Amino acid sequence: MANRTRLSEGRIDQFFSGPNARADQWRELVDVAHAWLAGGKSRTDFETALLEMVPIEEFHAYPGPHLMAALRDNSAADDARSVLSLVTRISTALLTRSFRGHAGDWEIHDEGSESVPDLLPPTLGRSETHRPYFETLIVTGVPSERWPALCAEWRGLRRPLDAFIYEPVFVGSVEDAFCATMLNPDLAAVVINEGFVFRSRHDVPVLRTLSESLERKYKAELSALQLAQLLKRVRPELDIYIVSNRRVEELAGNPMADVARRVFYSIEELLELHLAILEGVQDRYDTPFFDNLKKYAQRPIGTFHALPIARGKSVFKSDWIRDMGEFYGPTLFLAESSATTGGLDSLLEPTGNIKIAQEKAARAFGADHVFFVTNGTSTSNKMAVQALLAPGDIAIVDRNCHKSHHYGMVLAGAQPLYVEAFPMTEYSMYGAVPLRTIKEALLNLKSENRLHRAKMLDLTNCTFDGHIYNTRRVMEECLAIKPDLIFLWDEAWFGFARFSPFLRPRTAMGAANDIETWLRDSASVAAYEKQQSELGKNPSNETLLKTRLIPDPRQVRLRVYQTNSTHKSMSALRQGSMLLVKDIDFHTVEAQFHEAVFTHASTSPNQQLIASLDVARRQMELEGYGLVGNAIEVSLAIRKAVAEHPLISKYFKILGADGMVPAEYRQSGFTDFLAPGSNWAIALRSMQDDEFCLDPTRMTLVCGTAGFDGTQFKGMLASRYNIQLNKTSRNSVLLQSNINNTRSDVAHLIRVLVEISHEIDQRLTQGGPNVRKTFEERVKSLMTDVPDLPNFSSFHESFRKDAGKRTNEGDIRGGFYTAYDAAGCEYIRLADPEIDRRLTNGPQLVSANFVIPYPPGFPIMVPGQVITKETIDFMRKLDVKEIHGYDATEGLKLVRPDALAKRAGATTKHAA
Numbered sequence: 001m002a003n004r005t006r007l008s009e010g011r012i013d014q015f016f017s018g019p020n021a022r023a024d025q026w027r028e029l030v031d032v033a034h035a036w037l038a039g040g041k042s043r044t045d046f047e048t049a050l051l052e053m054v055p056i057e058e059f060h061a062y063p064g065p066h067l068m069a070a071l072r073d074n075s076a077a078d079d080a081r082s083v084l085s086l087v088t089r090i091s092t093a094l095l096t097r098s099f100r101g102h103a104g105d106w107e108i109h110d111e112g113s114e115s116v117p118d119l120l121p122p123t124l125g126r127s128e129t130h131r132p133y134f135e136t137l138i139v140t141g142v143p144s145e146r147w148p149a150l151c152a153e154w155r156g157l158r159r160p161l162d163a164f165i166y167e168p169v170f171v172g173s174v175e176d177a178f179c180a181t182m183l184n185p186d187l188a189a190v191v192i193n194e195g196f197v198f199r200s201r202h203d204v205p206v207l208r209t210l211s212e213s214l215e216r217k218y219k220a221e222l223s224a225l226q227l228a229q230l231l232k233r234v235r236p237e238l239d240i241y242i243v244s245n246r247r248v249e250e251l252a253g254n255p256m257a258d259v260a261r262r263v264f265y266s267i268e269e270l271l272e273l274h275l276a277i278l279e280g281v282q283d284r285y286d287t288p289f290f291d292n293l294k295k296y297a298q299r300p301i302g303t304f305h306a307l308p309i310a311r312g313k314s315v316f317k318s319d320w321i322r323d324m325g326e327f328y329g330p331t332l333f334l335a336e337s338s339a340t341t342g343g344l345d346s347l348l349e350p351t352g353n354i355k356i357a358q359e360k361a362a363r364a365f366g367a368d369h370v371f372f373v374t375n376g377t378s379t380s381n382k383m384a385v386q387a388l389l390a391p392g393d394i395a396i397v398d399r400n401c402h403k404s405h406h407y408g409m410v411l412a413g414a415q416p417l418y419v420e421a422f423p424m425t426e427y428s429m430y431g432a433v434p435l436r437t438i439k440e441a442l443l444n445l446k447s448e449n450r451l452h453r454a455k456m457l458d459l460t461n462c463t464f465d466g467h468i469y470n471t472r473r474v475m476e477e478c479l480a481i482k483p484d485l486i487f488l489w490d491e492a493w494f495g496f497a498r499f500s501p502f503l504r505p506r507t508a509m510g511a512a513n514d515i516e517t518w519l520r521d522s523a524s525v526a527a528y529e530k531q532q533s534e535l536g537k538n539p540s541n542e543t544l545l546k547t548r549l550i551p552d553p554r555q556v557r558l559r560v561y562q563t564n565s566t567h568k569s570m571s572a573l574r575q576g577s578m579l580l581v582k583d584i585d586f587h588t589v590e591a592q593f594h595e596a597v598f599t600h601a602s603t604s605p606n607q608q609l610i611a612s613l614d615v616a617r618r619q620m621e622l623e624g625y626g627l628v629g630n631a632i633e634v635s636l637a638i639r640k641a642v643a644e645h646p647l648i649s650k651y652f653k654i655l656g657a658d659g660m661v662p663a664e665y666r667q668s669g670f671t672d673f674l675a676p677g678s679n680w681a682i683a684l685r686s687m688q689d690d691e692f693c694l695d696p697t698r699m700t701l702v703c704g705t706a707g708f709d710g711t712q713f714k715g716m717l718a719s720r721y722n723i724q725l726n727k728t729s730r731n732s733v734l735l736q737s738n739i740n741n742t743r744s745d746v747a748h749l750i751r752v753l754v755e756i757s758h759e760i761d762q763r764l765t766q767g768g769p770n771v772r773k774t775f776e777e778r779v780k781s782l783m784t785d786v787p788d789l790p791n792f793s794s795f796h797e798s799f800r801k802d803a804g805k806r807t808n809e810g811d812i813r814g815g816f817y818t819a820y821d822a823a824g825c826e827y828i829r830l831a832d833p834e835i836d837r838r839l840t841n842g843p844q845l846v847s848a849n850f851v852i853p854y855p856p857g858f859p860i861m862v863p864g865q866v867i868t869k870e871t872i873d874f875m876r877k878l879d880v881k882e883i884h885g886y887d888a889t890e891g892l893k894l895v896r897p898d899a900l901a902k903r904a905g906a907t908t909k910h911a912a
């Protein structure tokens with residue numbers, strides 16, 4: 001069985017096996033049972049297959065010991081028919097997840113009930129109220145023979161009043177507790193009783209690789225508190241309860257006990273514990289703003305203010321727009337309001353349920369504060385930049401970042417010092433900015449005594465194409481050079497990463513929390529001082545660039561901001577975004593933040609957007625772990641199918657880490673998730689150590705090798721196959737898996753790729769040599785005749801303001817406003833030879849505005865920038881249709897040389 005091979009090899013795709021792979025294993029077991037009944041396989045085959053599934057099944061409540069024992073008993077009685085019947089029912093219940101609400105699935109014998117698993121969404125198929133289901137992990141020292149009795153005791157605590165229903169899952173060791181936490185996405189709470197052992201009862205290679213690092217770290221001994229810390233690190237959203245029979249006061253007083261929601265004395269308190277578990281889940285389930293909006297929609301409210309659409313009367317009574325009402329349904333209109341009172345709150349000055357909703361979001365995302373934003377991360381970025389930067393401040397910015405940052409700099413009057421990402425010329429895209437480049441910028445500023453002016457480092461993590469920074473290392477090394485530098489991480493695409501233990505340490509907040517822990521550790525000062533004495537008094541810049549710098553924990557002011565487009569990776573409506581703050585000096589900028597909110601936020605924020613941010617948070621806290629695991633699982637399935645399919649792989653490939661990240665930034669030597677010999681432990685090392693790693697959910701599918709440019713291929717997928725995607729490059733398209741994807745989506749995509757590959761194959765085999773030659777030429781043109789990516793040149797002398805000699809910052813706002821003087825600007829068409837003449841003989845061409853091809857959406861020209869030959873070559877070869885700031889009939893908008901001269905004169909006079 002394919003899965004069994006994978007299990008023993010401990011492959012990465014096995015590790016990321018969520019419910020899908022488990023369901024596969026059960027279906028394969030059904031096949032074995034079928035074959036046994038038909039005579040093709042034996043009872044031993046069945047029993048071997050079942051036995052191999054036992055360790056992982058023990059981490060889940062369903063089918064549980066009762067049904068597993070029934071399977072074993074039926075098998076021992078040589079009753080293949082009963083085995084097949086039961087194994088089929090279990091497999092179906094797991095696949096449809098019906099066991100969460102259908103009691104019959106837990107019975108050994110099918111009582112022939114009529115009830116069919118409810119496959120329809122609740123509003124269509126179910127009328128009775130639905131109680132959400134979860135599982136609670138119980139770590140215990142009680143021998144496993146007594147677990148069934150304990151399980152009965154836990155179930156006995158259920159009351160009809162309970163808002164949720166849960167099943168206990170028992171484990172007796174640290175290793176099993178750890179593996180269950182990693183592998184069971186349904187867990188919402190953990191109860192740790194003292195008396196457990198370290199080693200698992202099972203010896204399964206994939207589990208061993210999962211837990212061997214534990215053994216190294218903890219030397220096979222862990223207290224309940226240490227175990228609580230460990231599990232909380234894997235899944236911070238879980239509620240942890242510790243039950244102790246001794247010294248409970250001492251335990252509760254230990255600062256490490258912060259990770260536990262409550263500490264209980266002995267098992268006598270079982271009902272209290274049960275109620276605490278339900279209350280803990282309720283706390284995550286509560287969505288203060290959404291709950292109030294639902295109540296508001298039920299009230300008979302007469303409106304005598306704006307927003308006639310509220311309550312829907314102008315819609316439903318109309319002959320002409322009633323279809324809108326029918327399309328959206330009455331609830332949307334009942335939930336519309338421009339009120340900020342009567343149970344609702346004001347996004348601009350929240351004091352009630354929006355405030356609480358934001359506090360809950362801060363808890364969920366590991367921040368100190370969260371601002372909900374209803375106009376996309378485009379707005380969150382502008383808010384952060386405006387609040388944190390003032391005119392004259394220098395910000396080190398990835399030139400490649402989203403345009404909102406550049407516009408933010410214009411608004412703030414800050415001086416961007418652009419740094420370059422490593423180019424991926426072959427695919428016409430950029431990677432991320434190497435740490436060396438960032439340190440060099442800071443050290444150059446320092447050499448020129450301008451470091452005090454550098455306020456912020458502004459980067460995109462992960463990039464559109466999936467490059468993830470080593471956020472912790474970047475921040476630590478920068479803080480070693482400038483201890484109060486502010487970090488703005490644009491995680492527009494990466495909000496979901498909080499809910500994966502692999503990705504979390506690489507998020508802004510994950511790293512900030514780790515740095516905070518490090519700052520509190522007494523060993524940190526010693527580490528800093530040791531490095532200082534090794535570096536000596538005045539280390540050269542080259543030495544500092546080569547050294548992994550340690551900051552001085554006593555000097556560091558940790559100031560980290562993250563923006564995320566909640567709508568891009570979680571269940572928020574379009575434009576729902578969050579701005580996360582973890583800033584020890586937030587009190588010094590809080591007033592500015594409110595000004596930034598007032599500047600950018602609409603005074604009529606959309607209620608549904610705010611509610612969806614609240615709900616997205618609830619979902620991620622309760623099922624985000626499984627959903628993100630599923631998104632990763634789906635991406636690995638797509639990667640595998642494309643790589644292994646003989647026909648697809650002839651024309652297409654998905655770039656692995658080695659294709660996306662140059663070897664010098666993959667210090668661990670990691671090549672790809674599915675490379676031979678790769679397992680999850682190796683991938684983990686890459687996540688820990690490498691300068692950049694790849695988000696597996698972002699798949700660059702190279703289509704140039706199939707003769708399609710990115711735009712053409714994207715259009716074909718949309719028009720012929722109803723497959724939507726967003727970003728393209730000259731020879732690739734970007735596929736993204738997210739929490740919404742299913743295996744049917746994967747199947748559809750793979751079928752489509754097979755069909756397209758088949759068509760190409762047929763055309764090439766049936767067409768003559770000319771067809772083949774044309775195809776080869778097209779592939780060559782797409783894959784090798786690619787334009788060089790233009791680096792940022794410099795601001796024109798008259799826009800450099802007071803920039804230093806070695807740094808390239810400039811007055812982007814000054815550049816921006818020159819475009820407002822129509823007489824001072826000129827247009828030259830891209831094909832006009834005048835462009836080439838000016839490039840050779842001058843005067844310099846200076847852009848009057850932003851020129852931003854979309855996608856990818858970063859500016860290849862900013863206002864005041866000197867235009868170089870590389871930029872012109874790139875523009876001339878560019879094959880995207882939408883280029884913001886460029887009108888092909890008018891040409892490039894430039895600042896006239898005489899306007900530049902006038903400006904330079906004015907600047908000099910002013911300076912004198």
Ligand SMILES: Cc1ncc(COP(=O)(O)O)c(C=O)c1O
Pocket residue numbers: 375376377378379401402404460464490492493565575577857
């Ligand atoms: C890196 C980055 N930041 C910010 C944004 C803007 O986000 P939003 O669409 O939520 O305004 C985008 C949009 O694509 C982006 O790619």
